[in-house]
Amino acid sequence: MATFTDQVVIVTGASEGIGRALALALAPQRPKLVLAARNEERLGSLASVCNANGAETLIVRADLTDEMRCRQLIQRAMERFGRLDALVNNAGGTLWTRVEDVQDTGVFERIMRLNYLSSVWCTFYALPHLKQTRGRIVALSSLAGLTGVPTRSGYAASKHALFGFFDSLRIELENSGVSVTIIAPDFVRTEIHKRALGSDGRPLGKSPLEERRLMSAEECAALIVEAMEKRKRVQFTSWRGRAGRWLKLLAPGLIDRIARNAIEARR
Template sequence: MEVIIITGASDGIGAEMARQLARARGNAVALVLAARNEAALQAVAADCAAAGAATLVVPTDVAQQAQCRALVAAALQRFGRIDSLVNNAGRSAHALFEEVADLGWYEELMKVNLWGAIWCTHAALPHLKAARGRIVAVSSLAGLVGVPGRTAYGASKFAMAGFFEALRAELKPHGVSVTTAYPGVVDTRIRHRGYNAAGGELGKSSLREEGAMPVADCARLILGAMRARRREVVMTAKGRLGRWLKLLAPGLIEKIAMKALKEEARPHA
């Protein structure tokens, strides 16, 4: 039985990955589901169990290192091994830097998006090496291209991409794959729950949502890349093109990034 830990599994991409794994693997997979919302985790676990998967719900705040360690310990106690770790937990944010009075929430965002992934990975690493397993890091296109208003979010995702790129090289001799995923705008509520300039909740998305990728498609692409042990998966054609344009025409990329924002979310002179 393959044992897979998924953080941020209570809704959105994480929950959908869990459901797809359960439907595809049935009783051949054990899913360790982690997030802060226990009731939502239990609902996802029930869906997965109905498809035949073994499940374990571990309420976890990845911004707390001790809870990341406890998550890994709970998985080992229940199933005795860890084959894959999906670092999916994350929070969004949108604020113009000049409008931020207290940078405390920048630090909190970094704990969730970067340190949570690092802490979980560090705790699970010996067991992933023993299994010659897989690590997935769910980053964002904002981790490849800077977007106005996303200084905090982009910083966390750029850092995440750099950490896992270096770790991939370190773990190659041990047979552990590291896949970094770069979703674009996906049809979830993450942007509505992100930080605003005052450190509160945005309550709405600052990005244009037209043509947002269905969450099922995003989850399927990430899981396919994980199975194939791919280095990375950039979700959209625009994202793949943007990586090259950033090198060849950086001014054009800045204009494209600006157009991705709703008018009221753009910086103005």
């Protein structure tokens, strides 16, 4: 029997990108998948493929920037399956603008609600159920959760917040049996880059990155499954991520240059 056979796993932001790839990667283990996002049609077609590959699915259409929808998501999962084994806080979005070019500072709040608060709310309501199963909590942060990145200030702030919250929660949960895994991916080829909010607060519509050079969502999902199975603390997806956190202590200016080049070299 595989690790997630018959286990109830919630994946937020499952309609696209990494969340979708993760659901597809888990499905052959025959879990019970709760797939959440706003686009019900895309969730429906994903659920059909997951069902065909062995999973049982529940789709929940929800805008997770609303705390009540996060609470309802957990309730719906419990009503349908009666237990909860893993929560993957994956839903997210990004910004692509220099701070001084921002036309409406509301974008900073929007990105914080989506990337940080939705994860906090889902986790808060899921926690009592996860303690009963000695379950798993996963949070999708980013390399931008460990270092500053130009044009990503609001995004980097929200991803740093995830590290602060989930590193703290892990200590609180010592001896509970519940594990907390933070994923810190490098660039991944998904919809996120073209959906990034520009200086006017609207999606760019076109990715500023050379997408073909990026890791695929499927490769990233495979690393997430492994990290979940092993209950790792942190999972990186590139050498730059693994080396960067140590190098930052020794040569912070060098890390700033690497971050600047990462944005400029891929445009």
